[in-house]
Amino acid sequence: MNRRLLFLLPLATLALMAGFFAWSLLAGRDPASIGSVLVGRPAPRLDVKALRDGEPPLTDALLKTGKPTIVNFFASWCTPCLAEHPLFTRLATRDGAVIIGVAWKNKPAEANAWLKRLGDPYKFAGADLEGRTGLDWGLSGVPETYLVDGQGIVRRHFRGPITERDVNETILPFLKGAK
Amino acid sequence: MLEFLLALLTTATVGALLVPLLRTTARRTERLDSALAIYRDQLAEIERTRADGTVSEAEAAAARLEVERRILNAANATKTAAPHDSSTLHRFLPPALALLIPLLALGIYLNVGRPGLPAAPFASRPAGEHPNPNEPITAERMLAEARARLAENPNDPEALAELGEALVLEADGTVTPDAVAALTRALAQRPDNPRAAYYLGLHEAQSGDSKAAVARWQALEAASPPDAPWLSMLRAEIARVARAAGMPVPPSATPSAPTGMPTPSRDQVEAMQSLDPAQRQEAIRGMVDGLDKRLKENPGDRAGWLRLANARRVLGENDKAADAYAKADALGTLDTRTLTDWAEAHVRQLKPGETPSPAAVTVLERLEKAEPRNALALFYLGAAAFAAGDKPGALRRWNTLLALLPADAPIRGLLEERIKAAEGK
Numbered sequence: 152m153n154r155r156l157l158f159l160l161p162l163a164t165l166a167l168m169a170g171f172f173a174w175s176l177l178a179g180r181d182p183a184s185i186g187s188v189l190v191g192r193p194a195p196r197l198d199v200k201a202l203r204d205g206e207p208p209l210t211d212a213l214l215k216t217g218k219p220t221i222v223n224f225f226a227s228w229c230t231p232c233l234a235e236h237p238l239f240t241r242l243a244t245r246d247g248a249v250i251i252g253v254a255w256k257n258k259p260a261e262a263n264a265w266l267k268r269l270g271d272p273y274k275f276a277g278a279d280l281e282g283r284t285g286l287d288w289g290l291s292g293v294p295e296t297y298l299v300d301g302q303g304i305v306r307r308h309f310r311g312p313i314t315e316r317d318v319n320e321t322i323l324p325f326l327k328g329a330k
Numbered sequence: 331m332l333e334f335l336l337a338l339l340t341t342a343t344v345g346a347l348l349v350p351l352l353r354t355t356a357r358r359t360e361r362l363d364s365a366l367a368i369y370r371d372q373l374a375e376i377e378r379t380r381a382d383g384t385v386s387e388a389e390a391a392a393a394r395l396e397v398e399r400r401i402l403n404a405a406n407a408t409k410t411a412a413p414h415d416s417s418t419l420h421r422f423l424p425p426a427l428a429l430l431i432p433l434l435a436l437g438i439y440l441n442v443g444r445p446g447l448p449a450a451p452f453a454s455r456p457a458g459e460h461p462n463p464n465e466p467i468t469a470e471r472m473l474a475e476a477r478a479r480l481a482e483n484p485n486d487p488e489a490l491a492e493l494g495e496a497l498v499l500e501a502d503g504t505v506t507p508d509a510v511a512a513l514t515r516a517l518a519q520r521p522d523n524p525r526a527a528y529y530l531g532l533h534e535a536q537s538g539d540s541k542a543a544v545a546r547w548q549a550l551e552a553a554s555p556p557d558a559p560w561l562s563m564l565r566a567e568i569a570r571v572a573r574a575a576g577m578p579v580p581p582s583a584t585p586s587a588p589t590g591m592p593t594p595s596r597d598q599v600e601a602m603q604s605l606d607p608a609q610r611q612e613a614i615r616g617m618v619d620g621l622d623k624r625l626k627e628n629p630g631d632r633a634g635w636l637r638l639a640n641a642r643r644v645l646g647e648n649d650k651a652a653d654a655y656a657k658a659d660a661l662g663t664l665d666t667r668t669l670t671d672w673a674e675a676h677v678r679q680l681k682p683g684e685t686p687s688p689a690a691v692t693v694l695e696r697l698e699k700a701e702p703r704n705a706l707a708l709f710y711l712g713a714a715a716f717a718a719g720d721k722p723g724a725l726r727r728w729n730t731l732l733a734l735l736p737a738d739a740p741i742r743g744l745l746e747e748r749i750k751a752a753e754g755k
Contacts, residue, residue, distance in 0.1 A: 233501075233504055234504075236504060237504060237505065237533065237536035237538075238537060241538055241539075269504055269506050270508075315540055315574070315575055316575070316576065319538065
């Protein structure tokens with residue numbers, strides 16, 4: 152009797168797994184999204200050397216100016232960064248956004264050459280050569296973008312390049328609404 | 331913590347391997363001892379039975395001898411096996427390996443894997459060669475060219491557009507602020523410059539204004555000649571940007587062949603390949619006739635007439651081809667290349683020795699005017715002049731043609747004969 156119950160074990164395991172997969176598929180969960188624990192919390196420590204020569208290092212104070220800030224991690228070796236770059240240029244020039252750019256695991260000379268070629272939309276630019284600040288910020292790669300309000304609270308975390316839709320539907324309303 | 335556990339695991343494994351390895355030699359002597367003990371017992375047994383009298387003296391001596399022989403054998407077996415099994419290499423290699431491999435792993439780990447080692451990011455490594463040395467060169471060459479032209483004429487719109495395009499290429503397809511500046515200047519002088527309009531639209535699409543981009547590109551599409559080479563790319567871009575921005579895709583941007591040569595679908599092409607040559611020819615003729623019919627309903631389509639003329643000419647229907655060329659020509663003067671095709675369609679209808687028709691002569695004369703050294707025009711206009719009694723005109727053309735022909739041209743003999751005939755009379 153007991154032994155026969157034992158034969159049911161694989162079947163029960165299969166049913167359990169099938170149930171989990173069905174739930175995963177039907178619950179509308181996006182398995183590609185790893186979410187972000189930062190949203191709604193104070194931004195992690197910002198402490199990086201300046202990317203451009205002769206500028207002071209970037210500190211937390213930049214995130215608590217009372218004005219909303221966009222923090223963008225990028226690298227010259229990253230192709231999606233190239234695709235989203237004109238959107239940041241537009242946000243800086245046309246919409247007057249304050250954008251902090253952090254070159255992540257990127258040789259400063261290369262990041263600067265990249266910015267020189269494409270135009271530099273960053274009011275403050277930092278160099279996170281070792282990726283330590285990226286670690287603090289929960290970065291999974293580049294590009295990633297954070298919307299930080301005037302009190303230094305992270306309001307939105309984009310993993311991957313921002314798009315025209317993100318600009319129109321999220322970023323522009325955020326810049327207008329956040330204090 | 332994990333490192334500690336791994337070290338513990340390795341030590342346990344090495345221990346489990348080493349203990350039996352070191353024991354083998356000991357066990358071998360043990361085996362000999364136990365064998366000897368048995369033989370000793372057997373000898374004692376023989377001695378006892380002999381004393382009892384159950385076994386005769388002679389039998390006991392034979393049994394003892396047998397046991398002694400076995401003892402010698404056993405001792406020999408241990409001795410002969412020992413040098414083979416426990417040669418120094420075999421004795422020491424397994425335990426040495428069991429110890430060396432974990433030690434080597436530990437050494438490598440301490441050298442390159444230990445936490446707290448300084449990072450070795452790309453930046454501090456020596457820069458390698460460029461992975462793709464060809465690509466920057468083309469953009470650089472374009473840049474140099476455009477800048478050289480701008481040095482001569484700083485406001486040349488074509489050079490400004492080229493500079494913008496080169497900057498875009500250099501930035502891997504991103505329209506940079508510098509490129510936008512150059513393209514805007516180009517467009518200010520030549521509002522119809524397609525290159526400047528295209529890249530400014532691309533800039534709008536990239537900087538989050540897809541609506542403006544699509545509007546600009548649709549204006550460019552409308553202003554482009556129907557056979558402009560960039561049209562298909564432009565339509566694909568309009569569709570791509572509109573789709574990415576969630577806008578309705580304009581109907582013109584969906585690829586289709588509104589007029590002109592019917593574009594066969596995949597199925598049609600496959601169906602055609604399964605036909606035999608005669609049937610295939612028939613099917614192609616059917617498609618061309620379909621185009622002809624559509625053009626009769628819509629006779630203002632010049633590009634359509636040109637395609638039809640070309641198709642007819644290729645099919646060998648030279649009279650119909652000539653008619654189609656005439657229709658296209660009426661809608662807009664043909665260029666020299668097409669004029670040549672038209673003239674060819676005319677003269678191919680001629681039988682050998684026949685003089686060209688007046689319609690053919692008109693086309694040939696236009697061709698001769700556009701291209702005075704055109705062999706086709708020279709030969710047939712010479713023939714027409716000869717037939718009309720204009721011998722000097724015929725001789726002039728044929729002599730010019732003779733001078734142009736290569737020495738081994740097959741038509742030389744015929745031409746020389748004709749010239750002789752024109753001169754002789």
